[in-house]
Amino acid sequence: MSLPAMIKLKNRPVDPEALAARFIALEKHETTHDRLVWRMRTNRDEAIAGVPDWQELRELASQIKEHTLTHLDDYLEQFEENATKLGTIVHWARDAEEHNATVHEILGSHGVKLLIKSKSMLQEECGMTPYLEKRGIEVTESDLGERIQQLSDEPPSHIVVPAIHKLRSDVAGLFARDLGTDANNSDPHYLTEAMRENARPRFMKADAAMTGANFAVAETGGFVVCTNEGNADIGASVPPVHIASIGIEKLIPRARDLGVFIRMLSRSALGSPITQYTSHFHGPRKGGELHVILVDNTRSERLGSSDFWHGLKCIRCGACMNTCPVYRRSGGLSYGATYSGPIGVITDPGLNLSKYRELPFHSTLCGSCTEVCPVKIDISDQIYKWRRVVAEKGLMRVSKAVGMSALGKVLPHPELFHAGEAAAESALAHTPRFLLYNALNPWGKHREMPAPAPQTFRQWYIANRRAK
């Protein structure tokens, strides 16, 4: 394939409707996914009920993030200075390509053949693993869910539980194929143990480890990684080299600000008071080497957008995904992007508007995401604003654009609207089924249209109430 053709294919707009349809067709997957993801939401509700000052914490978290982002240049410099003092080697990367090249260079200078990594959405965003694999480096994901996704050759479908869209039987089949387990044994205990036995020797053999970071503290020059498996800690404490990729928006000013965010992160994500491991890295361990790569990749540009910069406050807890009715039913892979769910809808178009132009419409605008967000991002408002951007750039799908433009003409003229309304009611009652339930009408899928009322509300109102 020619290069321009490949670029065209890579930028082809994602079709969340078609991808969601594929997931919904797997009925057991859809219902299980909905149940598991909603359970995380209800666990979150229970957990925050135990924190009386939750709303104050949200406000505080939001202010700390907004303060940091409005002074980000100072805090980045402060972080760099303090990290360097501790013996950390700080690198900067403008974009994904520069990030990947920096990683490759560090690995090359140590002759690294086998890299073990823990979950990092940023490294996903940068497409790091395929980049390194192409250059002869073996990369192993050590988080169970990420490893499942790696073996499936799929991106994570959820930022906290990457393989939540899969059933245990799917994992059993995958592990039987790739790890030599019994295909008929789908007990999660058995499968998790198999992964442990498979990963441990890789940790021992690995020449270097990579992690992401949940928070980077300007005042101390260190960073924090939160996991439940402890896989980031094994990586950081066994191989001699540790590289952490950190988005520039991950900065916070002070060590004590961590108290605010750590109290909120896992409660919002899973409903536990804290992740099993909340690990702080300040300089290389005895006998080790520590690198940090500060990555921009469109973040500084987004900072300049008055409509969308608040999205950079995100702490990646996934609460917005767990509460989203569209996410729960359609699965994370339907977004066709690194970041799924409501936070994905407002993040991905900033990375590639043409490719992700359909995502802002993969939402009901119900606003639940905004309500659960621990750092008070106006997610649903931003989804609406992205729709406007898509429309203004002329990227709206023709079927939607035609409908919207018709509505735009009719709605300012009540007489047109009322005539149309009455005609539609009458037409609906006399339309043959094949015209209503066909491929052109998505509202006819999976449901019966409601029986048309004998008269419109307005007709009823005029007849019954207006005279009185």
Added chain:
Amino acid sequence: MNARDVILASVRRNLPVPSVPLPDAPSAARQKVLACLGYSGDLHGLPKVQHSPKLEGAAVSNFKKQLEGMGGRSFDVADAAGAQSKVTELFPAAKVVCSAVPEVPGNRRLESGSDPHLLNDVDVGVIRSTLGVAEAGAVWLTQNELVVNALGVLSQHLVVLLDPEAIVETMHDAYDRINLTASPYGVFMAGPSATGDIEGVIIHGAQGARSLTVLLMGRGRGKVKP
């Protein structure tokens, strides 16, 4: 211009306005409240007697409850001999016990700076934590206590000694008491390694320790804490 300068210049060009002031962190707010109640000065400097014994008991029982919720367990032990016998009782089949505390000798020596790979066969690792957090059921461990960081994650099972008086209520209190730059590695560990990645079923022992046991053991009154 190098990447650093390009990024910083771009950040400066795009800084949102108006800038937002930095709010007080909660601990500072709490000190203000305490000041209103008649306390003054540094909260840490308050003499022990001003802590209500009732409150301290609540912190310990809350710690135990939260730790259990995170999949860990705790026992009260009276002294070093009690700790040793608890380890033997809980792990009768352990071949390699690697200890970083004098109370439990173990049978594997731990040397600062030694190769972490050598700890891959440890059945039980024993460590002392200097700080517990009640609301999270978490213990704080650093390179100073672990000696070799990998001990905390390669050991199949972990036993953590903790002075019940070193348990604070919230994460705010915890961050007030620790100095992050004093050690290259510090971790709040709350229970054993866990995963829910397959259909949300919670399983302990995903990658790190399969179990975590906290032995609550006072260091004896009158002794000066390090």
